[in-house]
Amino acid sequence: MAVSARAGAVGALRLVCSAIAGLGLAWAFPPHNSYWLAVPSIAVFTLCLWRRGAWGAALIAAVYGAAFFLPLISWMRVVGDDAWVMLSLICVFWVVLTGVMVALVTRLPLWPLWAACCWNVGEYLRDHIPWGGFAWGRLAFSQADSPLVFLSTVGGAPLVTFSVALLGALLAAATLRLWPALGGSPRWGQLPERSARRAAGALVLAAGVVLAALATSGVSVLPQPGSESSVTAAVVQGNVPRAGLGFLGNPRDVLDNHIRATKQLAADVAAGLEPAPEFVVWPENTSDFDPYANPVIAADIQSAVDAIGAPVLVGAVMTNPADSTTVLNVGIVWNPGSGPAQRYAKRHPVPFGEYIPFRDVLSKLIDRFALIPRDFAAGDTPGVLTLGPATVGDVICFEVADDQVVRDAITGGGRLLVVQTNNATYGYTGQPEQQLAITRLRSVEHGRATLVAATSGVSAIISTRGQVTDLLPEFVAGSLVASVTQTDSLTMSDRLGERPELTLVALGLLAALFALMRRRLGSSSTGRPAGRGTSPTAQEIDVR
Structure with missing residues (x-):
């Protein structure tokens, strides 16, 4: 009973932390303009997802996504509370998919890299589906005042999103490594020298991402024959x-x-x-x-x-x-x-602002659509x-x-x-x-x-x-x-086009698929259900 009660308390704590982290991400965007909150928000979210099963990860991600999108696009309430909630729910769906993928890949070596790619997968899908997608709320769009914005000259907005997510995942990885020294669960053991080195490595890599952004800021347009006037x-x-x-x-x-x-x-x-x-x-x-x-x-x-x-x-x-x-x-x-x-x-x-999908059906149910008498082509x-x-x-x-x-x-x-x-x-x-x-x-x-x-x-x-x-x-x-x-x-981003984004998306999908297959094979050999999360030991926390 004590173990069950403790597990329930830990689960509730994850949900509370996810909600706080989601609100923090919303505050990274205008009009609040606290861009620096994006990285710790992703870090906390990643820690909450750490090696969770699919259903647990989905619930955590749903809370995080709702806490993020409901305040972010609260301006939709001008149109109607129903429109605000429905659009938020569509966006939350893609956050849930991202969260489940992140939870899966945390079991792989080099997992912070794959976790960041999973954010690109979720944003790519949300940007295109349904009806041409809704790109509002991409991590990159919170970074207009950040040094990371200059990475967009190399790989566009997707590279900025990847960098924010990678910094958050690296911060989470460093936290996991340092946790015992900070008074964390004794089940994770003492902080061995190897763990200390990897925590330091994660932080150094995070610093490298920021330094790369600062270096890129000096070459916002890479040289190419052209003229100015x-x-x-x-x-x-x-x-x-x-x-x-x-x-x-x-x-x-x-x-x-x-x-x-x-x-x-x-x-x-x-x-x-x-x-x-x-x-x-x-x-x-x-x-x-x-x-x-x-x-x-x-x-x-x-x-x-x-x-x-x-x-x-x-x-x-x-x-x-x-x-x-x-x-x-x-x-x-x-x-x-x-x-x-x-x-x-x-x-x-x-969609629904300049043209009405399924107009014949929806216009009979929602009077507000009469404000759009003709669809925009x-x-x-x-x-x-x-x-x-x-x-x-x-x-x-x-x-x-x-x-x-x-x-x-x-x-x-x-x-x-x-x-x-x-x-x-x-x-x-x-x-x-x-x-x-x-x-x-x-x-x-x-x-x-x-x-x-x-x-x-x-x-x-x-x-x-x-x-x-x-x-x-x-x-x-x-x-x-x-x-x-x-x-x-x-810029290099102009010349590379979609290639950086498609590469990051492909890496995220392949990593999630590999993690899923590996987990299912592992559960088949041990007889343990694949959907249940476990508490890792210090030796299991791998950021190689």
Whole structure:
């Protein structure tokens, strides 16, 4: 009975520690910005999973995932508590899969390496499944202020995730080695010299990861033949009538706000208060009316473009020429005098936000879907656009979290990164700050200055090192004008593409499969059930 009671207490302690660690990971992200919490959070989570059976690991991971995602994406409550909980549960599922895999691989030599790869497996699946995935909450996206962010120039966001997870796993491994000396369970014995060496080795390796990130920070764009030039760019934030789902108010008000802000910028230029921009970026959904079908809207946009005397990238909604029952979320290059030219259609529309899967069934059950009367179709070409002297890679809103969409916009010829976004629904919830942190990582990853244009904020100018050089806060109308550098150079991450991520995912899957087969073979030979966890001895704790 005493043994059973102790086991129950230890199990409850694991769940409590997992919940605290999950909250700690949420606090690593904006708006809290305590990026350093990510590593100890992973370490505690890993210790809780240490050699647990599948069901025990799944329960621990479910608690951890819920404690992480529920606060992280609490901004979804603006849409509805049901949407918030359902999206969180989908994300928790992938955390559970990650946790079970981590528990499996802790039985292997070099397990911290395989445990880190398992995080890449979980994030890869969550980024793609279901309906194109939901990439929010990747470990990498918590690290915009960390030295680890510079590893993105080598292996993109997946390498940053791997590094955070590896540091956490190494910290857990060192803790396991040092545990007896810290007064841990006597069943694990005294701390032998071999254990001390391995604990020190784990910590040295962790320090090496950080030093590699610091070294990488000096070469954010690896040399490759190319050219650089400066261009003066402007971002306009016209603001919206109100925050929340009804942010549009009268949709015409949003367009008028941006026309007014652009003409004010033109007046400031004429008065010598601002330098003349060579191109201007408007946010996503600046015009909720199709300017190709509405001549009045087109004329009003043209008046603002002619006033500023430079091409304007206009965010708009238009009927899909290929299917009139759907619409496109587009960025249109609008030139002075001649009007609309190139356009980019958003390639990764948001499920349940821009289109409704199983619409015929779900629209009868959830009245809120009536707010999306027509589905947004996906574009099929990268957002490489010419705006006067600039060639930009355009992505729209949540696409900035999609590795492939952003990479295609840069490798396809984008010399600057532009993010058109409309976060008015989520004003004052922390979501705009989270998206800005993702954008900052993208600036470093691709070695591109970035212009963020948001209807209601946060709009920003970001340097190639991920630093915000100018910013407009939420729900303030205004504009930003800056000289930014555009470049043809590509980082190693751009040139390697998906290969680093796919390698890490393959290693994680192979390690988990090997651990599973090894465990099943071991249980068959001993007669002990494969799903039950055991308490390790000092000799069993292997970080070779």
